[in-house]
Amino acid sequence: MSALRITVNGREHVLSAPPETTLLALLREHLGLTGAKLGCDVGDCGACTVLVDGQAVNACLMLAAQADGRSVLTIEGLATPDGLHPLQEAFERHAALQCGFCGPGAILSAKALLDANPAPTGAEIRDALAGNLCRCTGYTKMITAVHAAAQALRGAGAEMPPLGLTASPSIPLPGGEKGGGLS
């Protein structure tokens, strides 16, 4: 057992855990943060994605000890008492959350992208979400949602970049909203 000093969602924890404890097990079983999910346990599905020092990682593949001295953000730390994060709002609004199991991981992968690249192209978004499998096949809506969140984070005046998708202009979103993508 080694003492670990890990900041989770802005709060510092001093913990001891058996050396084989993964970061995912630490978060879910020791800290009660169950937003990151165990989907495959081998780093394929991305349901366990969290941010470590701003970088999206598969928490099932990272040992808790490797997070010593670092800062971890889970989905529980994304919203504030004042409101949802623009990504959470956009995912909800654009119906990118169906069963919801892959949602926390996908949102955090998107956050890592937008923190580094405030105006990503469709290809860059797809690349950033490539490690987050969604079996309800909500990818198109996720990509639309990430575009919308990027726009919101840049300020409402910014122009929406082309989606790089086969958008259907004949099915506009109600309310004259500038949506895009296949709704």
Next chain:
Amino acid sequence: MSDRRTVTEDPALRESLSGLEASARLPATLPPAQFPIETLVPEVRQQTPAVGQRATRPDARLHGLGQTKYIDDLALPGMLHARIKRAGIAAARIVRIDTRAAEAMPGVMAVVTGRDVPVNSFGPSLQDQPVLADERVYHAGDGVAAVAAATDAIAAEALERIVVEYAPLPAVLDPFEAMREDAPRVHPPASNVYAHKIIRKGDVERALAEADRVFEGRWTTQMVEHVPIEPHAAIAAWDANGRLTVYSTLGRITLGRADIARTLALPVNRVQVIGTIVGGNFGGKNEISQEPVLALLAKKAGRPVKGVFTRGEEFYASTTRHPFFMDYKTGVGRDGRIRARKVRLVLDGGAYCSWSETTLGKACILATGPYRIEHVQVEAFAVYTNKTVAGAMRGFGAPQVCFAYESQMDEIAAALGIDPLEIRLANAFDEGAASPTGQTLESVVVKASLEQAAARFGWREPRS
């Protein structure tokens, strides 16, 4: 930990707790944050007219916040973790199972085998599936023993210490081989063909003989796993009155409740099944799997038991989509009108029936497609093989036959030099058309849908 405080630090709380024993003054853990989870009101308040309206999922807010509680996010006090040992052999007689070394491991609280199951069979239509294989293994994903331990790692380690001796039996892995009279029986003495259906309309042989052109072909589809991102998960807990509560990812909880009660030889009213939010089902969570095993472990250990399938178990120990072998013989006039269609379907059902009967029935009714055909014959067989079980998956057999009849439609169109859209419009159902089984169909919009789709993507515009 820095995020903990003692509730007695709060004067108001201290006041309210003053009458309680000191042991009740446990440290309270603050929630990680206070979220804006005011009631989410759907934008569409009325059910009709809903088409064209924008709607928001009422559960999306909690999904996005990571606050939705799936089964694996729940924990009951004293809860143990279960693992199931899988046979890893397609067909065998079980000679002996030695669980002593596993039971002796520190942290192991209960071990069960098929002999501990009161009624060791279940299934949504035929009860042909053992909860845990006891005398015979029917496919490699069969469970043969299960362990409940203080941690998942101890349970996994304990599985390695369970010794199972098998006497291998000849396995049948091909459905056509399984249909032969001399093939080994998967469930002796029962026939390997466990479901069979014929639909006849008109005189298909005469119509085929009189048709201008006859097209024949075989199409096959593969086994498909649902792969929900959330694996199968369940928690079983008994109360002191001998009532069982099962939290499960099960989609059909009333059916599952009856099945669980039956396998445990309990009256149905002693079993409560709580279905929670499910992280993907797609038909793969429509019947019980590990629930009775967890219940038996929980009873033996006297503690709640949770079981979560590994990703591997999702592939070999849960159901899949049936592989189909589809032979089509279709008689067509020079005008492109289909006069007769004869279809033979063979469904590879794997080791157990599961939802095969439903799949077979639906595939038969839909096998000739949404087309007006006067002379029809459809014959279908569901066959046991010593493979992963095929069951329900989105559409129950409809996608497989659609692949076959639409593929053949394209071949016919190409051979006759008719546009693929026009040949479909010439044959498609109209309002009031009859299905092959004689059902009169209403609200038929096949042609309108085809026309609208063709207009949307410019099918009739010149192509380069």
